[in-house]
Amino acid sequence: MELSLTALALLGLLLAAWTLSALWMLVSSLNRARSAKNARVAMRRLSKMIDDAPAIPLLVKSDGRLEGPDRLAAWLGLGKLPGFITELDSGSAGLDAADLDQLRDAVKRTQKTAAPFSMVTTPRGSERSLAVRGQLANPAIATGGAVLIWWFDFSESQGELSRLRGETARARNDFAALVGLIEAAPMPMWFRGPDMGLRLVNSAYVEAVAAKNAKAVVDDQIELIETVDGLTAAQIAGQAQDRDTPVERIVQATVGSQRRTLRVSDLPLGPEGVAGYAIDIEEMEEQGRAFRAFRAAQRSMLDQLSIGVAQFDENKLLTFANQPFQRIFMVPASAQVDPPTFERFLDFARDAGRLPEVRDFPVWRGELAQWFTRDVPQEDNWTLPDATHLRIVAQPMPDGGLVLIAEDRSEQLALSATRDTLLRTRTATFDSLFESLAVFAPDGRMQLWNRSFPAIWGLPEDFFDAHPHVDKLLDRISNRLARPGQRKAISEVVRASTLDRQQRGGRVVLSDGRTLEFAGVPLPDGNGLLTVIDVTDSTKAEEALRERATALEEADAVKTRFLANMSYEFRTPLTSIGGFAELLQTGMAGELSDQGKEYVAAILSSVERLSSQIESVLDLTQSEVGLLPIATEEVDLLGFTTQVVRMREEAIEAKNLTLDLRGDRGAGTVNADARQLGRALGNLLDNAIAAAPEGGRILVALGRRKAGARIVISDNGEGMKPSELARALDGYRLVGSDGRDGKRGAGHRGLGLPLARQLIEAHGGRLEIQSEKGAGTTATVLLP
Structure with missing residues (x-):
């Protein structure tokens, strides 16, 4: 029984313990479930917070x-x-x-x-x-x-940052560009701080003050603008900052090494300071002075014009009137001190009788006053009471003023009347001329003609009333030309006189046998004058003279050939005679007597003389026909002339003459044929020896000129008259009163002078002879 109670007690205790354990486990489970729930809530909250x-x-x-x-x-x-x-x-x-x-x-x-x-x-x-x-x-x-x-x-932050960076970059670039612009500016620019001290200057400023660099300018505070009226540039900049108003002034400053006129501006920039710049206006000042000088020169020039010029300003006051304008309108001298208005000027001019007579003067004056408001120039013609004719031009000015120009055209009208009279006189003169005249314009149309022009071409006068073109005129006269192709020659003459401004001429033959000579003459007015004259009779006479001249030329050629052939033919027997005489002189035919020797010597002398004459005739003939051979070489003039003189020593000593040879090596050389030039000088010297009296004097002078050499041969003989000199140059033989050959006192003999002139001219030279009766003769040879 006791065991059962113990077992029951133990069982109850076990049940109680189990119940308590179950309750503890239940409570623990509830706590863990509540903690897990809280953890899940917290997890969701944290997850949501992370998501957001x-x-x-x-x-x-x-x-x-x-x-x-x-x-x-x-x-x-x-x-x-x-x-x-x-x-x-x-x-x-x-x-x-x-x-x-x-x-x-x-x-x-x-x-x-x-x-x-x-x-x-x-x-x-x-x-x-x-x-x-x-x-x-x-x-x-x-x-x-x-x-x-x-x-x-951080996209938004990055965008904002990019924007700010862009703006910063742009601002930096703009600032760099602004600094570059200021630095590159051609004008001096500067910046002053609040204390009015220089903080920044550009290169132009540095160059203007001739400083080393901008830092030196700022460190030394070098001012470009000098002190004016006791105020420095910094003080004036301070006044601009105090007033917060820009200050601008024109001052003189030394820029580099020149004195220049500058327009200086100081611009206040608030508390930061004052900026300034200077503009060189020296050229503007010079232009202003030049403009004032130009205006004075222009007004002085206007005073020299014959046209009257006056200027009225926008208030209609007379600001300028040149001397002709004052003289034309009798402007009083008080107008220079008290400038009159346009209306008062008209009153003055009317009182002086220098305005045309009008019925209602106030209305007319008001109409003239409207010239100031017109957009285009106005032109009018005034006839004054004294018969003066004025051309008036009123030119409105952009500033509201008026330029009045008065031109006295009385003389022009008189000249116009005279011109009309001259035109009528010209027409009457044209009609009375023997030549046929026609005037053509540059476009080829006929402008004027006289009465003889239609008659000489056989055209009706009414054809010219329409002022025909030259081509139409040539179409009408083509059938009257012996050769119709000659119409082109007439057209070329008209074109040359009108367009080419050249004088040309020509000749055409008509189908009726008449010969017309025409010429185109350019006229000063741009037209061309065509003159036509009938030269039929003169043409026939010219043809007769031409035939006669041809016959004379043929006769002269026959004469030249005859002389040349005869001279050549004379040489053969003359050479034979001289050869036989020399043989006789040498004793080939035996010893001759004294008289025989004299005869032989006379024969040889005559042969030599005749040979010289024949050679002179041959050379003269060849020279006249241009066949004389010239072989040039460099000839020393002094030695050559000395040799020519020495060859005539015997003739000079025979007449007891004194020959003075003047010259030196300065005479130089000439390019000539020594033989032909020697013959020319020898002939001149022979004539001087023959003309000089017994015991006379001969001068031979050599000289050098820029154009060549000069040889002078003179004698103190009797000289010649102009007629005798002309005959001597032509080669005529002069004979004295005793029937013998005259000496140069009566003229030259033979062909010496003509041959000398021909030989000298063949060398490109010139022979000049001056002779006076009783004073001797001088022959001057000019050689290139």
Whole structure:
């Protein structure tokens, strides 16, 4: 019984313990369930917070596996998050190859060194900018060297940053461009700080003050503008800053080594300081001075014109009137001190009788006052009471003024009347001339003609009333020409006189046997004058004279050939006579008596003389027909002339003559045929010896000129009259009163002078002879 109670007690205790255990387990289960619920709620909250966070985590395990939300795949442009890090580049989306390689290298470096890393990447085909920051994962998160990578989307920040960087770059570029512009500006520019000290200057400023560089200018505070009226440039800039108003002034300054006129401007820039620049206006000042000088010169020139010129300003006041204008309208001298208006000027001119008479002067004056408001120049003609004719031109000016030009045309009208009279006189003169005249314009139309012109061509006068063209005129006269092709010659003459401005002429033969000579003469007015004259009678006379001249030429040729042949034929027997006489003189036929020897000597002398005469005739004949042979060589003039003189020593000594040879080596040389030139000088010297009296004097002078050499041969003989000299030059023989050959006192003999002249002219020279009766003769030879 006791065992049962103990068993029951133990059983009750066991049940109680089990119940307590069950209750404890139940309570523990409830607590764990509540903790798990709280953990799940916290997990969901944390997961939601991570999903909404601006950063996305990515866990990269040591084997390259990836763990992370799919939201990161959307950022990378992938459909889902890949399993391995190498699959973040799909070719068309994800990271590009370079960024992926950089990320893998950074992950490996972090796994080995636990060093964090960061980088920036932009997925393929996306404008999203992602910042990547990686570090070694906490062992609580993952073990085995996993790397936790946080991805941040900072696209908006990057855009703003890019914009700010762009604006900064643009501002930097603009500032650089502005500084470059200021530096490149051709005018000096500077900047002053709040203390009015120079802080910045450009190259033009440095060059203007002749400084080493801009730093030297700023350090030494070198001012370009000098002190004016006790105020420095810095003080004036301070006044501009105090007033906050730009200050502009014109001053003189030394720029480089020149004194220039500058327009200086100081511009206040608030508390930062004052900017300034200087513009060189020296050329403008010079142009202003030149313009004032030009205006003064122009007005002085206008005073020299014969046309009156006056200028009124926009207020209708007379500002200028040249002397002719004042004289034409009798402008009072007080007008220079008190300029009158246009209306008052008209009143003055009317009182002086220098305006035309009009019925209603106030209305007429008002009409003239409207010239100031017209758009085009106005022109009018005024006839004054004293019969003066004025041409008035009113030129409105852009500034509202008026230029009035008055031209006195009285003389022109008188000249016009005179011209009309001259035209009528010309027409009457044309009609009274013997020649046939016609005037053609440059276009070929006939302008004027006289009465003889239609008659000489046999054309009706009414044909010319229409002023026909030259081609139409030639068509009408072609059938009247013996050769119709000659119409072209007439056309060429008209064209040459009108267009080419050349004078030409010609001759045509008509079918009726008449011969007309025509000529085209250019006229000063641009037209051409065609003159036609009937030269039938003169042509016939000319043909007769031409036939006679031809006969004379043939006769002269026959004479020349006769003389040449006869001279040649004379040489053969003369040579034989001389040869036989020489044989007799040498004793080939036996010893001669003294008288026989004298006869033989006389024969030889006559043969020599006759040979010289025959040779002279032959040379003269050949020279006249242009067949004289000339073989030129360089001849020393002094030695050559001396030799010619020495060859005549016996003749000079026989007459006891004094020969003075003047010359030296300065006479030089000439290109000549020594034989022919020697004959020419010898003939002149022989004539001088023959003309000089017993014991007379002969002068032979040599000289050099720029154009060549000069040889003078003079004697103190009796000289010749002009008629005798002319006959001597023509080769006529002069005979003295005693029936013997005269000496040069009565003239020259034979062909000496004509032959000498022909020989000298054949050398391109000239022979001049001056002779006076009783004073001797001088022969001058000019050689090139």
